[in-house]
Amino acid sequence: MSDNGTQPPKLLLLGSSHRTAPLEVRERFAISPAQLAALYENLRERAALRECLVLNTCNRVEIYAVADRDDPDGIYEVLERQHGIPRDQLARYGFFESGEAVVRHAFAVAAGLDSQMVGETEILGQVKASYTTATERSAAGPVLHRLFQKSFQAAKWARTHTQLGSGQVSLGNVAVDLATRVCGDLKDAVLLLAGTGEAGQKTAQALVSRGAEQITVLSRESARAQELAATFNAASGALGDLAHFLPHADIVIGATGAPGPLLTADALKPILKTRPARPFFLIDLAVPRNFDPGVAKLRNVYLYNLDDLAEIANENLRARLAEVDKTKAALDQRAAELWARITG
Numbered sequence: 001m002s003d004n005g006t007q008p009p010k011l012l013l014l015g016s017s018h019r020t021a022p023l024e025v026r027e028r029f030a031i032s033p034a035q036l037a038a039l040y041e042n043l044r045e046r047a048a049l050r051e052c053l054v055l056n057t058c059n060r061v062e063i064y065a066v067a068d069r070d071d072p073d074g075i076y077e078v079l080e081r082q083h084g085i086p087r088d089q090l091a092r093y094g095f096f097e098s099g100e101a102v103v104r105h106a107f108a109v110a111a112g113l114d115s116q117m118v119g120e121t122e123i124l125g126q127v128k129a130s131y132t133t134a135t136e137r138s139a140a141g142p143v144l145h146r147l148f149q150k151s152f153q154a155a156k157w158a159r160t161h162t163q164l165g166s167g168q169v170s171l172g173n174v175a176v177d178l179a180t181r182v183c184g185d186l187k188d189a190v191l192l193l194a195g196t197g198e199a200g201q202k203t204a205q206a207l208v209s210r211g212a213e214q215i216t217v218l219s220r221e222s223a224r225a226q227e228l229a230a231t232f233n234a235a236s237g238a239l240g241d242l243a244h245f246l247p248h249a250d251i252v253i254g255a256t257g258a259p260g261p262l263l264t265a266d267a268l269k270p271i272l273k274t275r276p277a278r279p280f281f282l283i284d285l286a287v288p289r290n291f292d293p294g295v296a297k298l299r300n301v302y303l304y305n306l307d308d309l310a311e312i313a314n315e316n317l318r319a320r321l322a323e324v325d326k327t328k329a330a331l332d333q334r335a336a337e338l339w340a341r342i343t344g
Contacts, residue, residue, distance in 0.1 A: 008342070008343040009050075009066050009143050009342065009343075010066065010067045010068065010069060010070045010098065011064075011065075011066055011098060011099055011102045011103070011143060011147070011342075012064070012065045012066070012067055012070065012071075012072055012075070012096070012097070012098050012102065013062060013063070013064050013065070013095075013096065013097040013098070013101075013102040013105060013106075014062070014063050014065075014072045014075045014076070014090075014094065014095075014096050015055075015060060015061055015062030015063060015094055015095060016029050016060065016061055016062075016090060016093050016094035016095070017059055017060035017061075017062070017095075017114070018059040018060065018116040018306075018307075018310070019095075019114070020093050020094055020095055021093035021094070022093075022307075023287070023289070023305060023306060023307055025089070025093050026058075026059060026060075026061075026287055027287045027288035027289055028085075028089075029061050029085055029090070029093075030056070030058075030061065030287050030288055031054070031056045031061060031083065032257070032259060033257070035083060036054060036056065036133070037137075038082065038083075039054060039078070039082070039083060040052065040054065040134075040137050040139050042078045042082045042083075043063065043065070043075065043078055043139075044139060046074065046077065046078050046081075046082070047065075047067075047074030047075050047077065047078050048067070048068070048074055049065045049066065049067050049074070049075075050065075050066045050067060050068070050141060050143075051065065051066035051139060051140055051141035051142075051143055051144045052064065052065045052066075052134065052139050052140075052144075053065075053130060053131060053134040053139065053140055053144050053148070054130060054133075054134070055109070055126070055127060055130045056130070057123070057126050058199075058285070058286065058287040058306060059115070059116050059287065059306065060109075062109075063075055064102065064106065064144060064147070066141065066143045066144060070098050070099075072096050076090065076091075099339065100335060100336060100339040102147075103147060103335040103336075103338055103339050103342075104331070104332050104335040104336075106147055106148065106151045106335075107150075107151050107154040107155070107331040107332075107334060107335050108328065108331060109123060109127060109151075110123065110124055110127045110148075110151040110152060110154060110155040111124075111154060111155040111158040111159075111164065111327065111331060112124070112155070112158075112164065112169075113158075113164070113324065113327060113328055113331070116306065116307075116310040116313075117169050117170075117171070117174060117309070117310050117313035117314060118164075118169070118313075118314060118324060119164045119169045119324075120169045120170055120171065120313070121169065121170045122170055122171055122198065122199075122202070124152070124155050125198070127148070127151065127152075127155075128152065131144075131148045143342065146338070146342065147338070147342075150334070150338050154331050154334050154335075157330075157334075158327050158330075158331065161330075162323055162326060162327045162330075163323045164323055164324065164327050169313055170202055170206075171199055171202065171203070171285060171309070172199065172201075172202030172203040172204075172205065172206040173202075173206050174309045174312055174313045175203050175206070175253060175283050175285060175309060176203065176206040176207055176209075176210050176212075177312060178283060178304055178308075178309060178312055179191070179207070179210075179212075179251050179253075179281070179283065180210060182251070182279075182281050182302065183250055183251060183281070185211065186207065186210050186211050186212040186213075187211045187212070187213055188213075188214070189212065189214065189250045189251060190214045190248050190249050190250045190251075191207060191212055191214060191215045191216070191249065191250065191251050191252075191253065192215075192216050192218060192242075192245050192246070192249045192251070192252040192253065193207070193215060193216070193217050193218065193234075193253050193255065194218045194219075194239055194242065194252065194253065194254050194255060194256050194262060194290060195218075195219065195253075195254065195255030195256035195257075195285075195286070195290075196217065196219045196221075196224040196225060196227075196228045197255065197256075197257065199255040199285050199286075200217070200228065200253075200255040200256075201228060203253055203255060203285070204217065204228060204231075204232050204234065205232070207232075208232045208233075208234075215229075215232065215234040215235070216229075216234060216235040216236065216237055216245055217229040217232075217234050217235070217236045217237070218236070218237050218238065218239045218241075218242060218245070219236075219238070219239055219256075220238070220239045220240070220256075222236070222237075222238055225237065225238070225239075239256065239262070242262060242263070243267065243271065246263075246268070246271045247271050247274045247275060249280070250278075250279075250280075250281065251281045251282075251283065252280075252281070252282050252283070252291075253283045253285065254282070254283070254284045254285060254286050254289075254290025254291055255285040255286055255290070256286055256290055257286070258286070258288070258290060259288060260288065261288075261289060261290060261291055261292040262290045262291065263282070263290070263291045263292065263295060264292040264294065264295065265292060265294040265295045265297065265298055268280075268295050268298060268301065269298065272298060272299070272300065272301070276300075277300075278300070279300045279301075279302060280300055280301045280302070281302045281304075282295065282301065282302070282303045282304070283304050283309075284303065284304065284305045284306070285306065285309075287306065289305060291303060293305075
């Protein structure tokens with residue numbers, strides 16, 4: 001109990017991530033931008049939360065909340081009834097935390113400690129964007145404001161004072177590392193990049209920095225494809241014309257927010273017949289996945305997804321484990337101090 005006699009806030013976290021759920025489950029839990037507004041409304045009204053923030057990335061869905069009870073039942077109900085995520089599935093492939101453990105988790109997530117690619121750089125921007133959304137919707141209140149502002153400070157400290165992010169770990173860089181492994185020199189490789197969001201932009205930048213010269217950017221919105229392509233002196237096209245570009249491609253990178261696969265085995269089979277002796281590489285950066293897993297069964301087709309990229313990114317993790325432990329201990333201490341101020 002705090003000094004003024006009131007009960008301390010009940011800080012809750014219900015979520016699912018790469019640590020608890022395989023890729024095929026994570027894509028079922030993914031919340032589309034169109035669903036996000038309704039989710040916020042339902043959480044406030046039906047789950048009776050004082051405050052809430054939704055963090056929805058390719059590898060995690062997490063709901064941070066301040067409530068009257070230390071009980072996630074209302075959140076479970078909203079996710080099941082309004083968004084079709086079965087409670088038993090979320091209980092099996094998710095996790096629940098409360099109190100100081102939520103603070104520790106938020107700090108670790110913002111700093112990249114909890115990322116599938118440990119130390120990656122995109123997550124902080126994603127957390128900040130989620131915080132901005134919650135603030136604009138008046139869903140974040142004094143507790144979550146304090147929690148996330150302190151988490152941003154903790155992440156900055158970790159970047160400045162540790163070697164956690166050495167090597168510039170990012171989804172775009174790792175995808176291009178993989179492209180270089182499979183194709184060698186990217187100068188002569190024909191590359192298709194589907195998607196113009198953050199992942200697509202970072203990947204395009206990484207491709208150009210590694211010497212790629214034959215890149216075509218595809219998007220449902222031709223203006224966005226043209227804009228990104230112009231930035232990197234690349235070509236552009238409509239995502240609906242994907243099949244037209246495939247026969248000539250060496251590597252196709254999928255980074256769109258499409259709700260279903262852009263490419264299936266049945267669609268790819270006739271294209272492969274036009275290039276029988278030429279390998280075909282697909283790199284899927286999306287959740288839900290852009291490429292149906294069945295394409296990997298086709299001859300000369302090599303498919304890589306987020307889990308595969310994480311393995312590549314973390315190959316040198318053993319050498320950085322001491323840095324991870326050092327950073328975690330320091331952030332846990334900061335989390336304990338913040339929680340003591342919140343509840344004191």
